[in-house]
Amino acid sequence: MTVFWQLVLNGLMLGGLFAIISVGLTLIFGIIRLVNFAHGELLMVGMYATFLLTTQLGVHPYALAPPVVLLLFVVGVLIQRFILQPLLEARDHHVQIFATVGLSTALINLALLLFGADIHSTPAYGARTSLTLGPFRILTGHVVMFVAGILVVAGLHVFLQRTYLGRAIRATAQHRHAAQLMGIDINRIYIITFGIGAACVGLAATLVAPMYPVSPTVGTYFVLTAFVVVVLGGMGSLHGAFIGALIIGLVDSLSGYYIAPDLKEVVIFAIFILILLVRPTGLFGLGRGSE
Amino acid sequence: MLRLERVSAGYGRVTILHNISIEVNQGEVVTIVGANGAGKTTTLRTIAGLVRPTEGSITFDGKDIGRLPAHEVVDLGITLIPEGRQLFPHMTVRENLLMGAYTPRARGEVDQTLDFAFSLFPRVKEKLDQHAGSLSGGEQQMVAIARGLMAKPKLLLFDEPSLGLAPIIVKQVFETIDKIVATGVTVLIVEQNVFHTLSIADRGYVLENGEITMTDTGAALLKNDHVRRAYLGI
Ligand SMILES: Nc1ncnc2c1ncn2[C@@H]1O[C@H](COP(=O)(O)OP(=O)(O)OP(=O)(O)O)[C@@H](O)[C@H]1O
Numbered sequence: 001m002t003v004f005w006q007l008v009l010n011g012l013m014l015g016g017l018f019a020i021i022s023v024g025l026t027l028i029f030g031i032i033r034l035v036n037f038a039h040g041e042l043l044m045v046g047m048y049a050t051f052l053l054t055t056q057l058g059v060h061p062y063a064l065a066p067p068v069v070l071l072l073f074v075v076g077v078l079i080q081r082f083i084l085q086p087l088l089e090a091r092d093h094h095v096q097i098f099a100t101v102g103l104s105t106a107l108i109n110l111a112l113l114l115f116g117a118d119i120h121s122t123p124a125y126g127a128r129t130s131l132t133l134g135p136f137r138i139l140t141g142h143v144v145m146f147v148a149g150i151l152v153v154a155g156l157h158v159f160l161q162r163t164y165l166g167r168a169i170r171a172t173a174q175h176r177h178a179a180q181l182m183g184i185d186i187n188r189i190y191i192i193t194f195g196i197g198a199a200c201v202g203l204a205a206t207l208v209a210p211m212y213p214v215s216p217t218v219g220t221y222f223v224l225t226a227f228v229v230v231v232l233g234g235m236g237s238l239h240g241a242f243i244g245a246l247i248i249g250l251v252d253s254l255s256g257y258y259i260a261p262d263l264k265e266v267v268i269f270a271i272f273i274l275i276l277l278v279r280p281t282g283l284f285g286l287g288r289g290s291e
Numbered sequence: 292m293l294r295l296e297r298v299s300a301g302y303g304r305v306t307i308l309h310n311i312s313i314e315v316n317q318g319e320v321v322t323i324v325g326a327n328g329a330g331k332t333t334t335l336r337t338i339a340g341l342v343r344p345t346e347g348s349i350t351f352d353g354k355d356i357g358r359l360p361a362h363e364v365v366d367l368g369i370t371l372i373p374e375g376r377q378l379f380p381h382m383t384v385r386e387n388l389l390m391g392a393y394t395p396r397a398r399g400e401v402d403q404t405l406d407f408a409f410s411l412f413p414r415v416k417e418k419l420d421q422h423a424g425s426l427s428g429g430e431q432q433m434v435a436i437a438r439g440l441m442a443k444p445k446l447l448l449f450d451e452p453s454l455g456l457a458p459i460i461v462k463q464v465f466e467t468i469d470k471i472v473a474t475g476v477t478v479l480i481v482e483q484n485v486f487h488t489l490s491i492a493d494r495g496y497v498l499e500n501g502e503i504t505m506t507d508t509g510a511a512l513l514k515n516d517h518v519r520r521a522y523l524g525i
């Protein structure tokens with residue numbers, strides 16, 4: 001029984017990390033209506049940035065959160081402004097999706113060129129030491145992920161509900177023509193939204209870096225899981241992404257132990273297909289957009 | 292105040308409006324009358340900056356606004372209350388109203404403008420915390436008008452405010468429009484209920500297949516044989 005609860009604990013902690021990655025993805029989907037296939041590669045960029053800065057400057061990865069978050073925000077802003085927005089005029093939304101696929105491939109190859117295919121480990125500075133909690137053991141780094149996950153989701157929730165800019169972002173998602181009539185510059189909203197989505201991944205990168213080694217394709221694993229989370233929670237739903245992340249974290253942890261570590265991705269994708277068949281709108285999805 | 296000169300506009304390669312010229316002076320109520328598909332909505336959307344004119348010029352208070360994006364047009368004081376209300380369905384009524392006051396110009400005076408809106412729509416005040424999507428059609432139209440007022444417009448564009456409403460609600464909508472007009476806001480209105488709008492309008496334009504075919508005072512158009520036959524069904 002202790003094993004079970006230990007696994008539950010691990011799963012929830014992991015869920016915190018999935019939550020941070022998934023809220024960025026779901027935000028970009030819900031507001032820009034764009035499936036960002038380069039999301040994982042943004043994580044990879046953030047992880048390399050963390051790796052480089054930590055090894056070069058000898059700074060704790062967590063202390064790098066502000067600069068890496070800022071870096072990814074800027075990268076996100078530039079991608080939306082100079083790659084995706086010009087394609088908006090192409091009218092066909094598929095063009096933008098292909099652009100993110102192309103961007104993903106380009107970033108992977110760039111990383112291969114710069115860092116090679118080898119994996120690099122970021123110094124953990126104690127993030128991998130475990131704390132004892134009664135009968136349970138838990139990694140410091142995992143606790144940090146969980147707490148950060150809750151803070152990010154809560155922070156975004158307050159931002160979207162309580163500030164003019166946050167409300168403008170929601171308004172744009174709900175009715176983009178009407179939003180323009182209110183005086184909202186929707187292109188600016190898209191740029192900020194993509195920036196925020198990328199910034200979330202930047203934070204995730206500093207939290208993941210001490211726990212997992214970085215390689216050019218590291219983003220794929222995390223973001224494929226995040227796609228499942230987003231679909232489970234309901235595309236575009238913030239709290240859906242949070243609940244979905246915790247569920248997928250649990251599934252990941254439990255199936256890795258009770259079924260087989262190699263099969264946990266199979267289990268997660270079986271769930272993915274099941275949701276699409278049974279409830280394509282996910283747990284908290286609003287169904288089709290309101291326009 | 293507002294002047295469209297030989298404006299052509301449309302969607303993609305299809306031109307809907309051909310060389311239309313319209314003028315609205317400060318303090319006037321002007322109406323555009325036309326059949327379904329004549330291009331009335333397109334005209335208002337072009338003024339609001341949602342549709343780009345392909346030819347001609349649009350000036351507002353002497354400033355060329357023909358190339359401005361919609362959000363900048365709002366900031367200059369032109370507000371469109373769109374056909375079909377277009378509220379933010381998953382936001383509360385209060386949030387919808389706050390969005391109306393999004394521009395820096397309007398944001399500073401939210402409280403006063405809210406009070407003004409409530410004085411016109413006491414019912415809206417009771418529904419502040421409800422989601423806009425859960426309101427009845429009539430209530431939604433009231434919120435849409437109130438939201439438009441929140442922008443502190445100098446020129447208010449109405450697109451079919453009575454569309455799809457029960458006759459008794461239509462009457463209320465017209466009463467509030469009359470009250471808004473009485474406050475001195477300049478109004479350009481498109482309405483299927485031609486009789487009412489022509490009676491409150493200073494001037495009117497008749498739009499047929501994307502062209503202005505006639506213009507006169509509201510009173511004169513009400514007496515015009517062609518208008519009576521085509522739009523008043525008399
Ligand atoms: N988004 C659009 N894309 C392409 N064509 C459009 C679009 N919106 C309207 N049209 C076309 O433009 C023409 C004019 O439409 P518009 O909505 O301006 O007419 P209207 O006078 O407002 O009609 P109604 O009384 O039905 O509201 C119609 O033929 C319509 O099919």
Ligand SMILES: [Mg+2]
Pocket residue numbers: 331332333374450451
């Ligand atoms: Mg119309």
